[in-house]
Amino acid sequence: MQNNGWIDSFEQFAQNWITKSQVPGVCMGLAKDGQIFYSNGFGFRDVERQLGVTIDTVFGIGSITKSFTCVAVMQLQEAGKLSVHDPVVKYLPEFRLKNLDVGQITIHHFMTNTSGIPPLPTFLASVMRSLDANEVEDLPLMQNQTDGTVPIDTYEDLMSVISTLDLELLGPPGTEFSYSNDCFALLGAIIERVSGKSYEAYVKEHIIDPIGMEHTSFFLEELNGYENITKLYIMRDRGDHKEVLSSPNWWDSPASRAAGFIKSTVRDMLKYTDMFCKGGLTGQGNRILTPESVQQMMTPYFPTDMAPGQFYGYGLVITTDYYGKTLVEHSGGIKGVTAQMCFFPETGLAGVALSNLELSPVVAVMVGALNSLENRPPESSHLVSKIDFLTEEAMDQYVGDYQSSEFGTLPVRLENGQLVLSFLGENYVMRPFAEDIFVVRAFGTDFSARFIRDGNNKIVRMAFAGRQFTIQDKKTSGGNEK
Incomplete structure (x- = not known):
């Protein structure tokens, strides 16, 4: 399809990232109009047995599952069984928030992460049964959680727990973006009630099978003895070094499968991205969605706060x-999973990268491939700052501890004339980008941090990694209370 001069510089760039980040295995594939023109497996699906990674190795895809959930909702809308503008309570009458009216929250708000519901402390309870199988190994991954958690096994359990939480909405529905696994989990409940099938059976029957995704499932046992499945790996901090360990236990969450629990391969996922590029048609000519539904899915409804633009x-x-x-x-991303899919609807170019370690730099690898393909240096960024410099006095207003019940506390400090954010045990320099917006480079990728002010121009929250964190106490650079 195109000359292959880009491959060497890309593969060197990718291998550097993979080695530096100690990722056991990564598979990356690129396709144009559904035809795969590049694929490569870096490293191993099983380090101990030295089994390599291929385009048909099964990995977790984590939150890419959310797009499948939305395809299912759009299919049900096409069938006249629901509208994305229906209130959630029409299908889930048990969905309640303590002392708050939820009547204005629609399916559209759930699908766009704009319900106004802040990050919730439900994750540990939803994967509890998996942890029971492997507590010693997995619990260090679950910081900021408390003992005495009761497992969430069903959609009804999840709604019951949510109804007891003391919450304040981030704003009226449709006005604030905050990534919500819980809202996507409940879309699974809506699909189940409207279709009359389990969420997983619906997705298999109406999306996975018609697209011809042969090695894709929520359940590994459904792959009928297929052996090309990755092992999972976790990173442990040993103080003076980081160690990668095998951790075979796949997490599951029956109440949250709609938010992140499909397993798939690069080959299968490139069939899936092709369906979007072809306006809802598969390579075999099966219609999954109408072109109008595909367009609605790709409409930029609300800024994400994950990166500028x-x-x-x-x-x-x-x-x-x-x-x-x-x-x-x-x-x-979830235990033993970092995954990335992307496509350009205008040109039909698509890419998928999957790995077997959480928080691995697969987005950097993907961006490196896209850059190399278009003759840019692999580490290039499409972001151009509007502000290059802030005084220490100007930066001091952002200093403080920002908190969410999902990720705990994110401290922002002023150190050596730079604003520094601590996230998941690492410190990141915050580069000024635009008014109240900074860019953080983590895992080889640019993320944005946006500070949110109230009506009195006072900073009250920080949006980072798609979530909103509330400021707990304002600290000066000297650490004294203000």
Whole structure:
């Protein structure tokens, strides 16, 4: 399809990242109009047995599952069984928030992460049964959680727990973006009630099978003895070094499968991205969605706060100006999983990268491939700062501890004339980007941090990694209370 001079520089760049980050295995594939023109497996699906990674190795895809959930909702809308503008309570009458009216929250708000519901402390309870199988190994991954958690096994359990939480909405529905696994989990409940089938059976029957995704499932046992499945790996901090360990236990969450629990391969996922590029048609000519539904999924409804110029559609992230083109993507991460898919609807170019370690730099690898393909240095960024410099006095207003019940506390400090954010045990320099917006480079990728002010111009929250964190106490650079 194109000359292959880009491959060497890309593979060297990718291998450097993979080695530096100690990732056991990564598979990366690129396709144009559904035809795969590049694929490579870096490293191993099983380090101990030295089994390599291929385009048909099964990995987790994490939150890319959210796009499948939205495809299912759009299919049900096409069938006249629901409208995305229906209130959630029409299908889930048990969905309640303590002392708050939820009547205005629609399916559209759930699909775009704009319900106004802040991050919730439900994750540990939802994967509790998996942890029971492997507590010693997995619990260090679950910081900021408390003992005495009761497992969440069903959608009804999840709604019951949510109804007891003391919450304040971030704003009226449709006015604030905050990534919500819980809202996507409950879309699974809506699909189940409207279709009369389990969520997993519906997705298999109406999306996975008609697209011809042969090695894709929520359940590994459904793959009928297929052996090309990765082992999972976790990173442990040993103080003076980081160690990667095998951790065979796949997490599951029956009440949250709609938010992140599909397993798939690069080959299968490139069939899936091709369906979007072809306006809802598969390579075999099966219609999954109408072109109108695909367009609705790729509409940039609301800024994501994950990177400047990025918007959320329905289970898809849209960058409206990525070197002059529209880029549609989604990433995923959970224990033993980092995943990235992207496609350019105008040109039919698509890419998928999957790995077997959480928080691995697969987004950097993907961006490196896209850059190399277009003769840019692999580490290039499409972001151009509007502000290059802030005084220490100007930066001091952002200093403080920002908190969410999902991720705990994120401290922001002023150190050596730079603003520094601590996230998941690492410190990151915050580069000024635009008014109240900074860019943080983590895992080889640019993320944005946006500070949110109230009506009195006082900073009250920080949006980072798609979530909103509330300021707990304002600290000065000297650490004294203000």
